Amino acid sequence: MEVSVISTENIKPWSLAGSDRHELKPFKLCLLDQLMVSIHSPLVLFYTMKDEHHDKKSVGKRLKASLSNTLNPFYPLAGRVKDNLIIHDFEKGVPFTETRVKGHCLSDVASPRGGGGPRLEFLNNLLPFEPHCYQEDEAASPQLSVQLNTFDCGGIAIGINLYHKLMDGATTSAFLHSWAANCSGDNPRMKKQPELRKARSVFPPRDSIPTEVQTFSNRLFFGDVGRRPRRLPASRRFVFDEKAIAMLRTKAGLSITNPTRLEALSAFIWESTLKAADEVEQQQPTCLTQGVNMRPLMSQRLSKHSVGNLVTTVMASCADSPAKSMRELVSLIRDGNLRVDENYVNAISGEQGLAVMMQGQMVFEGIMSGGKIMVCSSWIGFGSNNFDFGWGKPIWTGLSGDPSGNLPCLNNSVIFKEVAPRGRGSSKAVEAWIRLDEDAMYRLEHDPLFLQYASPNPPIILN
Structure with a gap:
């Protein structure tokens, strides 16, 4: 092009x-x-x-x-x-x-x-x-x-x-x-x-952030920023329609009550990527992180339009789980989300916030030593399909393609976003943009169980 x-x-x-x-x-x-x-x-x-x-x-x-x-x-x-x-x-x-x-x-x-x-x-x-x-x-x-x-x-x-x-x-x-x-x-x-x-x-700022804290944050997203990856990850788009999501929520509901779309999809994709990595004899992504918007939890102190990176990271680990099944994984994800409550956000706010987060970092470091990390984030609920500049809503919103390899980049990740509805209807379908090592991605793309629920890069309807 x-x-x-x-x-x-x-x-x-x-x-x-x-x-x-x-x-x-x-x-x-x-x-x-x-x-x-x-x-x-x-x-x-x-x-x-x-x-x-x-x-x-x-x-x-x-x-x-x-x-x-x-x-x-x-x-x-x-x-x-x-x-x-x-x-x-x-x-x-x-x-x-x-x-x-x-x-x-x-x-x-x-x-x-x-x-x-x-x-x-x-x-x-x-x-x-x-x-x-x-x-x-x-x-x-x-x-x-x-x-x-x-x-x-x-x-x-x-x-x-x-x-x-x-x-x-x-x-x-x-x-x-x-x-x-x-x-x-x-x-x-x-x-x-x-x-x-x-x-x-x-969340008062500090005059300086300890080097070990910044290094941890970089490693969470990029691994070793001091070296280029030997092999570049592959990026793929998968769509889960409303029927597939309903079936996955039913499966997740065998372990937790009222699973959300994100909980069910995250657990299913995590299970599938663990399997793919194992089949190609790669280190498995035994840790999964998710960002949680803290504005709703602090509505008395933060407005929904407070500017900033007002999210906290929760982590789930299946390193000690022998089965690593979706039923187990969705329970781990729910447990992690439940830890982010009013008591937690109060603990990390104020002058003591950095010290509390550094204690949490030490726990994360121990968990991360056992395997790779799968980073999950979500655009769901933010209206990415509704930006009308005067010539109608977008017919599609895309993210990015494969990395070039010139810089350390995000790998082992999934980003969720809503599928744009057709006409005046609504859509509960979800796109999952997944990045994995190329060999593991090949296994994922050819996994019959995964493809029972996920459609690989289906067409966009322009009209």
């Missing part, structure tokens, strides 16, 4: 433009922001732009103008991190690149002729840079980067890289819904007013 750059500029908050510009004070990170690794999450939004009333030539101008407007209340997203303490330099803004995808229509990527699913290998070309990789120089990393790609057919793909240091799923959702509302001008109710100060009062 040939992607030619037409223009690149940095978009600043509108309050920094013109003669009436305002001084923006440095934004202080909270402790949880400080502990987060330097990694960018991807999102690629596809729009067919079939409505003849849209002036396709003005799309870039509209996106940039509305982005500048949206950055005003979300101004930390225009800056850069300094010393893992503050975000400043808001003049640097958000890099916004416009490109032309030559010789390809949107359907060539999202729904290629002859059947088959989206061409995942093209996705990284539609992003500002490769995501899910370790960023050594966080001072140079933008919080947000955008690439507007225009296809020969007139369709567009908006590729976005989101710096996880500050932007967890809830912050990302609030920002993108606000940007879309500003661009469309049709739905002011979708604009979110970010709360910028509460996170650092609940």
Whole structure:
């Protein structure tokens, strides 16, 4: 795929433009922001732009103008991190690149002729840079980067890289819904007013983070950041439809009461990847981590639009479990989730928060020594299929393709996101974007039991 750059500029908050510009004070990170690794999450939004009333030539101008407007209340997203303490330099803004995808229509990527699913290998070309990789120089990393790609057919793909240091799923959702509302001008109710100060009062930052704490966080996501992997992981997209999810929830219900979609899917995928790794004689992912949004647990102190990486990591380990069956695994996942309660979040907040988390880290270190880690995260509930910038909702939202190997990257991971509904209906189907070592992925893709529930990269319906 040939992607030619037409223009690149940095978009600043509108309050920094013109003669009436305002001084923006440095934004202080909270402790949880400080502990987060330097990694960018991807999102690629596809729009067919079939409505003849849209002036396709003005799309870039509209996106940039509305982005500048949206950055005003979300101004930390225009800056850069300094010393893992503050975000400043808001003049640097958000890099916004416009490109032309030559010789390809949107359907060539999202729904290629002859059947088959989206061409995942093209996705990284539609992003500002490769995501899910370790960023050594966080001072140079933008919080947000955008690439507007225009296809020969007139369709567009908006590729976005989101710096996880500050932007967890809830912050990302609030920002993108606000940007879309500003661009469309049709739905002011979708604009979110970010709360910028509460996170650092609940989780006070530290002047410095112990090296061993930061090293642990990096190892959790990337393994050894000092060396490139000998073999690159493979990325695949699987879809679990409503019927498959219902059957998996029924199986999970033999061990726990009222299992959620995520609990059932996580346990099933964990069981399947354990089996795949064992068949190729690789170290098994005996530890599974999940991020838990703490805003609902701290509703008296944090609003749902409090900005920051306000998630905590829970871990389940099956290292001492002989059977490693789905019924056992879903119980372990539920036990881990139940540990994150009001008492827990109170313990890790305040001045004692770092000390409490370091105690938990020591426990994690012992668990992790027995095997690999499967990192699970979820976009479910954040409305990634609903970002309407004025030309309808996206026909599909993609993530990323295989890594290039230039930097240490996320491996042994699964990201869940909702499948976009067709028409006016709703969809309870879920996409699972899985990364595994290539040999283990081959086994997973050819596992008859796994394929009873999972559809490998099914087609996208454009109309």
